[in-house]
Amino acid sequence: MPVYFIHSKQVDRGKIILRDRLAHHLRDVLRLQKGETLLLVDERPKRYTARLVESQPAQLTLEVLQEESPPSFPLPALHLGIGLLKGEKFEWVLQKATELGTARITPLVTERAVIRPKADRVAHQQERWNKIVLEAAQQSGRWTLPILDPPAELLAFLTRTSGYGVKLIFWEGIPSESPRHEIVKAIASAPPQGAVLIGPEGGWEKTEVDAARAMGYQALSLGPRILRAETAAVAALAVVQYEIEGRGHGDH
Template identity: 40%
Template sequence: MRVPRIYVDLPLEPDAVIELPSAQSRHLTQVLRLSHDTPLVLFNGNGYDYPAHLVRGARSGTAAIVDAPGAREPLPPLNIHLALGVSKGERMDYALQKSVELGVGRITPLFTERSQVHLSGPRLERRLEHWRGILIGACEQSGRRRLPHLATAATYPAWLNNHAGGGLMLDPQADRPLTALPPPDATITLLVGPEGGLSPRERAIARDRGFEGVRLGPRILRTETAPLAAIAVIQALWGDLGD
């Protein structure tokens, strides 16, 4: 049986007995139906996995004893920042989940001219919390020991005004393919629009701010496919998929 791997927003130290949060406790005992002394793995995003085992499992709560941590997750050779136009429901969830699996280090959701979803106030906070859950679940599944950073969602102009250093912008009409670029520095920003892509005006503004338009072959990719294809190419060329 696969050993469950659970994220906890708690300090983790060898030999410590920790009370697991209610959501994780319910998942372990009521969904996975784990019992006393069952092994599991805990992580809190500090770069380590902590083997552990349950010492109490019941509807009233679950505790675990933490063992010595494993090896520290190495820092990536390339830190990828994904600036992604907000798309509808499952499309956005899918893009976030798979980008985490592919090793993105930072994600900024953007409200652009063609975004069909615009949120503010409590609705935005709930959506951000939902997206954080998507990121955590992807880390649990993929074995990542460092959580990618989810930035607060911003409007496209506000983000671009505060962004320094340019980056790459996916544009199916661009002259250069992504594979023709020279290796980047240690950090790269990838800008991808929502359904329908960035508007011509937004693309022009991005170029004025130092972004280079690049294309991914002869086909038009959907908003949830394009960033994943680009990240996979970037990781294979210059990142850890080439290891």
């Protein structure tokens, strides 16, 4: 079942009041009927199973049937930095990274990036990207929305993530006969915060990899095949998330 994101101020004494675009979506698009139930999550985060009890033109009123807190075990928080990709490719990465539980996503302006942010389109792009992330988070039943940053320079990203426990940059220039073994070794401590760096369509310049290494990043391979950037992003996130969660952690 998908979840819908709300604010805690909309929850009051066992009732949830919706007056925003979500109310319109539930009533006029999904045709939610009285007595039907759905899942909602607020920013604390708390998750609610709620039933529609009243539908008015200006608002929906839901009755809380059950309230849940997130799992008590530590959650891995992966931060994806990825070189800007062309249109639908980047949007696909946003969707899949969100579904995989990524905590934060930063589009990067890199040396070989085909796409460069245009000042007159940044706000529109960000709005569209946020919508994609929201819909993916709803569909995948996440407890939280990932943070989606505006495009940043690689050096700014390296500085921002300098304190993370694990920092990985994936690069086809690294030979590896056993990529999974190398990844497992790199995340042996299963830290609460980790960064994953993926280059754009044209890959990384060696100077960029060197800069990341100088900031404590470990350069790794995803195997002998050359992957498209969007494939590499999903493959890297999936294997890192799987290995961390396999040590007793839950999904983000």
